[in-house]
Amino acid sequence: MARYVLSDDEKNILAGIADEFLASHPVWDPLEYADDIRVEAERMPEGVRRFLVASRGAEDAVIVVANLPVAADLVPTPPSWQVAEKEGAAIREELVLLLIGSVLGDAFGWANQQNGRLVHDVCPSKGQENSLTSASSQQQLTLHTEDVFHACRGDYVALMCLRNPDAVGTTVALLDSVEFDEPVRQVLHEDRFRFFPDDSHNVVPQHSAENPSALEERPHEVASVLFGPQEAPYLRIDADFTSAVPGDATAERALNEAAEALAAAAERLVLSPGEAAFIDNYRVIHGRDTFTPRYDGTDRWLKRTSLVRDLRRTYVRTESRSRLLG
Numbered sequence: 001m002a003r004y005v006l007s008d009d010e011k012n013i014l015a016g017i018a019d020e021f022l023a024s025h026p027v028w029d030p031l032e033y034a035d036d037i038r039v040e041a042e043r044m045p046e047g048v049r050r051f052l053v054a055s056r057g058a059e060d061a062v063i064v065v066a067n068l069p070v071a072a073d074l075v076p077t078p079p080s081w082q083v084a085e086k087e088g089a090a091i092r093e094e095l096v097l098l099l100i101g102s103v104l105g106d107a108f109g110w111a112n113q114q115n116g117r118l119v120h121d122v123c124p125s126k127g128q129e130n131s132l133t134s135a136s137s138q139q140q141l142t143l144h145t146e147d148v149f150h151a152c153r154g155d156y157v158a159l160m161c162l163r164n165p166d167a168v169g170t171t172v173a174l175l176d177s178v179e180f181d182e183p184v185r186q187v188l189h190e191d192r193f194r195f196f197p198d199d200s201h202n203v204v205p206q207h208s209a210e211n212p213s214a215l216e217e218r219p220h221e222v223a224s225v226l227f228g229p230q231e232a233p234y235l236r237i238d239a240d241f242t243s244a245v246p247g248d249a250t251a252e253r254a255l256n257e258a259a260e261a262l263a264a265a266a267e268r269l270v271l272s273p274g275e276a277a278f279i280d281n282y283r284v285i286h287g288r289d290t291f292t293p294r295y296d297g298t299d300r301w302l303k304r305t306s307l308v309r310d311l312r313r314t315y316v317r318t319e320s321r322s323r324l325l326g
């Protein structure tokens with residue numbers, strides 16, 4: 001894990017850049033402003049920029065930046081992302097996340113997730129306690145590759161913490177920390193697995209405990225779990241939304257083994273307010289521990305976005321010149 005803690009001076013400079021940007025762009029439209037935000041990021045203090053560029057080059061598994069500015073008078077944690085969107089909650093923090101993230105990659109969103117917003121809210125929501133989405137709380141969020149189903153998923157999932165009063169852990173498991181036996185490793189490198197859209201994407205048919213077979217009907221990709229350089233592979237896996245192709249018992253065993261080995265290797269990262277983690281979505285899977293939601297405005301609250309290293313590869317793949325996929 002690579003970590004950089006801004007000095008208070010650096011924090012104030014970053015807050016100043018964000019305030020100036022918002023004063024000159026009164027209507028917050030991050031999809032529209034993403035390129036301008038990268039230009040402004042050049043004004044950030046050199047130390048943090050050098051750190052981010054070096055970490056990107058080294059492909060550090062988890063990149064953490066701490067002591068980022070968070071408003072002293074932060075509004076109460078919204079009860080859902082829908083309310084956060086309606087109220088424009090914590091916009092300056094969204095901008096700070098995009099400023100830092102722009103050094104690592106291009107932010108993008110999904111048309112069918114959180115209403116096509118570029119930056120999402122992660123907060124517990126009533127009725128979602130046991131869902132398989134980030135709005136859950138009382139159910140463990142299984143280790144996953146973010147947006148495992150899509151070839152254009154992010155190179156990084158970016159999480160910035162605004163509140164975390166009960167020190168709830170984000171779980172991370174590094175591919176580098178596990179070793180697979182040879183036959184299993186080889187199977188994981190073969191196109192014998194199906195990757196389905198998760199429940200945070202507003203896809204039909206809706207999937208739930210009552211309707212598990214709905215997952216199978218969702219459009220999906222068939223690909224390998226491990227890919228890229230044999231000596232230092234990348235991975236995609238989400239035990240809840242990945243399965244072997246029908247009838248392939250060997251692939252199914254390999255998948256279960258991989259999920260178990262990664263779960264056993266999981267570490268805990270407790271994000272504090274003002275701390276952002278950029279999780280390498282090709283080398284690390286992540287999830288979250290359970291917690292008891294408060295629903296009184298003091299709950300855990302993160303801002304989230306996804307970053308690709310080069311959006312133009314996405315344009316080629318999706319045949320659409322858009323930061324919004326799907």
Ligand SMILES: O=C(O)CCC(=O)C(=O)O
Nearest residue numbers: 122134170286287288304
């Ligand atoms: O809440 C967390 O720490 C992680 C949630 C998550 O997996 C996500 O927002 O993508």
Ligand SMILES: [Fe+2]
Nearest residue numbers: 144146157286
């Ligand atoms: Fe996630």
